[in-house]
Amino acid sequence: MSRRWCDEGSEKGRRGHLEIPGGTAHGTVEKKQTSDTTIKGHTVRASKDEPQFIVKSDNGGKAAHKAGALNKA
Template identity: 40%
Template sequence: MAISKGDKVSWNTPQGTTHGTAVEKRVKEFTFADQKFKASDDEPYWLVESDKTGARAAHKESSLDQV
């Protein structure tokens, strides 16, 4: 899967599927919302922005689906 900045994506939450936009790809360890994430070239993370709330969250690329 090749997600690019600006792509529409979806991911699963306890409330169901959420849709949003891929904002920024991370491939090195980083902190977001007081949580540490161990991103790498093999397991990149994306900062995504929810279409519904505008809130941003970090998700593994493997947990995202292109819409």
């Protein structure tokens, strides 16, 4: 069983993978987002109580994910 990033505290530079509809994506956390932002024209809702993690995938894409969706590599 994979350990979730949130089990250890997700942080910038941490590598991991996540399950997405098309399979598994691998990437690196760029930032812990604690306020609303926009990525690729979509509003990302985030707060200190419910942060999102900005992840840059190995294929160059960027997306926001909740800690529970991220698995440590």
